[in-house]
Amino acid sequence: MNRKLAFVVVLAAMLLVLVGVASAQTPTTITMWYHGAGNAVERDILIGIINDFNASQTDWAISLEEFPQISYNESVTAAAVAGNLPDIIDVDGPVMPNWAWAGYMAPLSLPDGALDAFLPGAIGKWNDQVYSVGLWDAAVAMFARRSVLEANSIRIPTLEEPWSLEEFDAALVTLQGTGEFEYALDLGTAWTGEWYPYAFSPLLQGFGGDLIDRSTYQTAEGVLNGEAAVAWGEWWQSLFERGLAPGTSQDGADRETGFIDGKYALQWNGNWAALAALEKFGDDLLFLPAPNFGAGSKIGAASWQFGVSAKSEHQDGANAFIAFAIQDKYLAAFSNGIGLIPATASAAEMTENYKVGGPLEVFFGLSQAQAILRPPTPGYPVMALVFEKAAADIANGADVQTTLDAATDEINADIEANGGYGFSS
Numbered sequence: 001m002n003r004k005l006a007f008v009v010v011l012a013a014m015l016l017v018l019v020g021v022a023s024a025q026t027p028t029t030i031t032m033w034y035h036g037a038g039n040a041v042e043r044d045i046l047i048g049i050i051n052d053f054n055a056s057q058t059d060w061a062i063s064l065e066e067f068p069q070i071s072y073n074e075s076v077t078a079a080a081v082a083g084n085l086p087d088i089i090d091v092d093g094p095v096m097p098n099w100a101w102a103g104y105m106a107p108l109s110l111p112d113g114a115l116d117a118f119l120p121g122a123i124g125k126w127n128d129q130v131y132s133v134g135l136w137d138a139a140v141a142m143f144a145r146r147s148v149l150e151a152n153s154i155r156i157p158t159l160e161e162p163w164s165l166e167e168f169d170a171a172l173v174t175l176q177g178t179g180e181f182e183y184a185l186d187l188g189t190a191w192t193g194e195w196y197p198y199a200f201s202p203l204l205q206g207f208g209g210d211l212i213d214r215s216t217y218q219t220a221e222g223v224l225n226g227e228a229a230v231a232w233g234e235w236w237q238s239l240f241e242r243g244l245a246p247g248t249s250q251d252g253a254d255r256e257t258g259f260i261d262g263k264y265a266l267q268w269n270g271n272w273a274a275l276a277a278l279e280k281f282g283d284d285l286l287f288l289p290a291p292n293f294g295a296g297s298k299i300g301a302a303s304w305q306f307g308v309s310a311k312s313e314h315q316d317g318a319n320a321f322i323a324f325a326i327q328d329k330y331l332a333a334f335s336n337g338i339g340l341i342p343a344t345a346s347a348a349e350m351t352e353n354y355k356v357g358g359p360l361e362v363f364f365g366l367s368q369a370q371a372i373l374r375p376p377t378p379g380y381p382v383m384a385l386v387f388e389k390a391a392a393d394i395a396n397g398a399d400v401q402t403t404l405d406a407a408t409d410e411i412n413a414d415i416e417a418n419g420g421y422g423f424s425s
Contacts, residue, residue, distance in 0.1 A: 044337075106315060133322060152178065163288075203298070211374075300372070
C-alpha cells in the first residue's frame, strides 16, 4: 500500500469514528405536552424527572412544552387535526378513551408487571388495552370536624360502616338546625366543568343510577332516567330547596375557604384541599367516606395521565420515558409536592402524608375501596357536559324526570351519531 492510499484509509477510518461519536452524543428528541403551565411546584417536579431521564441514557432527550389546563384539551384536538401531536401526550383519565378511539393515542408498551401495584384509577384502559398511566390519583371525601359531630350526637362513619342515606340526611338537618353555619354541606357547586361528573355522578351511582349502561355502552336509557336516577335527582334538588347546601350561584371564594372559615359544617372535597384544612383544624379534622345511598359508597377515580401519540415516530423512546417516570420515588415526589395520592402503596410509604399513620392515609384507602371510574367510553366527554347541565338544572328547580329524560336522549343521540363509538350493541 502506497503512502497516499494509507493516508486515505486512515482518514476514512477517523471520519467513521467521528461520525459514530457524534451520533452517540446526539440523542433523539422526544416531544412532550403537559397541562400544568402556571403550577410552579408541579412543573419543578416534572422537570426533575425529565432531567433525570435525559441524564440516565444517551438515546433520547425529552423536550417539554406546557399549556394552561383550561385550553389544553382544545390544543391537543387541534394538533391532532393538523397532524402535529407530540410524542408524549398528557391526558385526563376519563378523556383518554375518546382520544384513543379518535386515533390520537397508541397502547402503551411497558415492561411486564410495571403496573401490577398501581391503583386502578391511575391506569387508563380502553378496549382491554392500557393507553395511559398516572403518577397519582385523586379521591373525594366528606370533610368534617370531630368536635362538631360529637357536639350534635352525630355518629362518625367509617369505611366499613358509612352513613346511610337516612342517617346522612338527618345529620344535615341537625347541623343546619344549629344555626352555627350558613349551610350544613358545601358540595362545591361554584366549580364547573369536570368537577360535576367527577364529584356528583358517583352520588348518582350510589343511588343505583349511572351516566350510561355499562353492559353495552350503547344507551343511557333506564340508568340516567330510571327510578334510581330520579330518586337521586329528587334528593339532590331537595338539598337546595331545603337550604342545606349553597346552589349554583355559590361564590368561588366561599368554596375555597368556606369550610375553613366555619361557614359550612361539612364539605365534599378532594384530597388536594386536605392540607390547608389540616393546618387549620389539626386532629379535629376528619375525612369521611361517601355515604351509602343504597347501592354502595362511590367516589370518582382517575386523574391526569401520560400516554403516547399514535403518530409518534419514536414510540419506543416515549414508552421508555413513561416507564422511567413511574418509579416510586417520582410518585412520592409528586405526592409530597402537590398533595395527591401516590399511585402505589410502596410510594405512599415514602411520603409524609400517605404512609401508614400519615394524616392523609385515609384517602389511599378510600381510593382502593370506593373509587369508580367515569365511564371508559369515547362518548364520555359528551356525557360529562350533558350531566353537568342536568345536575345544575335540577339544582335550580327543573323537573327531575323531564330533565333526566332529555339528558338521556341527548347522550343516546350522540352515541348513534358516532356509530356506537366502536362498541357493538
